[in-house]
Amino acid sequence: xxxxxQHQSTLSVREGDSAVINCTYTDTASSYxxxxxxxxxxxxxxxIDIRSNVDRKQSQRLTVLLDKKAKRFSLHITATQPEDSAIxxxxxxxxxxxxxxxxxxxKGAKLTVSP
Amino acid sequence: xxxxxxxxxxxxxDMGQMVTLNCDPxxxxxxxxxxxxxxxxQMEFLVNFYNGKVMEKSKLFxxxxxxxxxxxxxxxxxxxxxALEDSAVYFCASSLDQGTETLYFGSGTRLTVL
Numbered sequence: 001x002x003x004x005x006q007h008q009s010t011l012s013v014r015e016g017d018s019a020v021i022n023c024t025y026t027d028t029a030s031s032y033x034x035x036x037x038x039x040x041x042x043x044x045x046x047x048i049d050i051r052s053n054v055d056r057k058q059s060q061r062l063t064v065l066l067d068k069k070a071k072r073f074s075l076h077i078t079a080t081q082p083e084d085s086a087i088x089x090x091x092x093x094x095x096x097x098x099x100x101x102x103x104x105x106x107k108g109a110k111l112t113v114s115p
Numbered sequence: 116x117x118x119x120x121x122x123x124x125x126x127x128x129d130m131g132q133m134v135t136l137n138c139d140p141x142x143x144x145x146x147x148x149x150x151x152x153x154x155x156x157q158m159e160f161l162v163n164f165y166n167g168k169v170m171e172k173s174k175l176f177x178x179x180x181x182x183x184x185x186x187x188x189x190x191x192x193x194x195x196x197x198a199l200e201d202s203a204v205y206f207c208a209s210s211l212d213q214g215t216e217t218l219y220f221g222s223g224t225r226l227t228v229l
Binding site: 004034036041042043044045046049089101102103104105106107108 | 119146148150156157158159160163171173206210216217218219220221222223
């Protein structure tokens with residue numbers, strides 16, 4: 001089955017700097033790549049996603065890049081703020097109709113933004 | 116935004132007992148999921164459920180596991196009997212539609228089997 005890897009477990013940046021979190025996947029049939037954020041003591045919260053028909057998607061300070069050849073995708077956060085501090089999970093799935101979503105998650109990367 | 120509630124947040128039981136984890140999904144959602152996360156490891160898919168039926172399950176969804184959502188109430192995960200390796204955090208999620216629809220997660224139930 002699909003295996004999603006997040007090679008950084010922690011990342012620390014200064015407020016205002018950029019942060020990049022990288023993920024790789026193994027299943028060439030994966031076509032949907034969401035990112036979730038989990039703040040301390042809270043549930044996972046959807047952040048942004050990208051589908052395999054594009055290689056870049058931006059939403060305000062967040063950009064997701066997808067490299068299908070390398071089976072790699074990344075989350076870029078610009079102008080970081082302390083409230084961006086959280087654990088970020090990447091995930092991947094095939095976009096199959098009729099079976100619901102079956103996401104494979106990375107282990108998570110803890111981002112700390114210091115003032 | 117939409118919220119998925121999980122009750123209880125922690126549960127401690129003795130090995131061999133039955134446990135039921137409860138999830139109150141987003142009210143108009145149609146697809147329901149359970150994920151399992153052992154401490155320090157990735158969150159892993161257990162099962163998804165739609166229209167009263169299990170659509171897909173992983174190899175982690177052992178015969179001792181069952182799910183149901185009677186009369187549109189809580190979506191439950193029952194483990195009977197429990198084993199030590201069932202200790203984990205169990206996350207419930209729901210989505211409006213299938214495929215690539217956004218999943219909304221609960222904050223998890225930490226299950227400890229002694």
